Amino acid sequence: MKIEFKKAPQTPKELEVEFNSVKIVGTFCKISQSLVKIDAKLIGNTDIDCCRCGITDNIELDEKLDFLLSDRIIKNDESEDLVIEIENGLIDFDEIIQGELEAIKSDYHICEQCSQNNDDFEKEF
Ligand SMILES: [Zn+2]
Structure with missing residues (x-):
């Protein structure tokens, strides 16, 4: 789902977007001329190696999943919050989900089997 940045509501609006069996559920709203706040959760299932x-x-x-979106280039020292720049004045929620999934997949993950063997593994080092 894509929405135009400038059409983001001034008051929190319900948000529910599904992409590849993963959902963003929460609210979003404009908090300033160039900032949109996303206050949501990422729920669903994903494969991870x-x-x-x-x-x-x-x-x-x-x-x-709490972050800000901006249609302008934000200098990192301007805000403590995570600010994601959007392109073409469009908020692309599918892309946001994809980005989050990639970040999760690149995280360190150990399957149940391996975590049970964890003690043995640590002794090897
Ligand atoms: Zn494993």
Whole structure:
């Protein structure tokens, strides 16, 4: 789902976007001329590879997703919050979900089997 940045509501609006069986559920609203606040959760299921044995696990997601979107270039020292720049004046929620999934997949993940063998593994080093 895409919406025009300038059409983002001034008061929190319900948000529910699904992409590849993962959903963003929450609210979004404009907090200034060039900032949109997303206050949501990422829920659903995704495949993730165990970084030890390579087996693919399906994990349940329940992640808080709070960030700001801006249609301008934001200098990092301007805000403590995470600000994501959008392109072409469009907020692309599918792309946001995809980006989050990629970040989750690049995280360190160990399957159940390997975490049970964790003690043995640590002794090897
Ligand atoms: Zn494993």
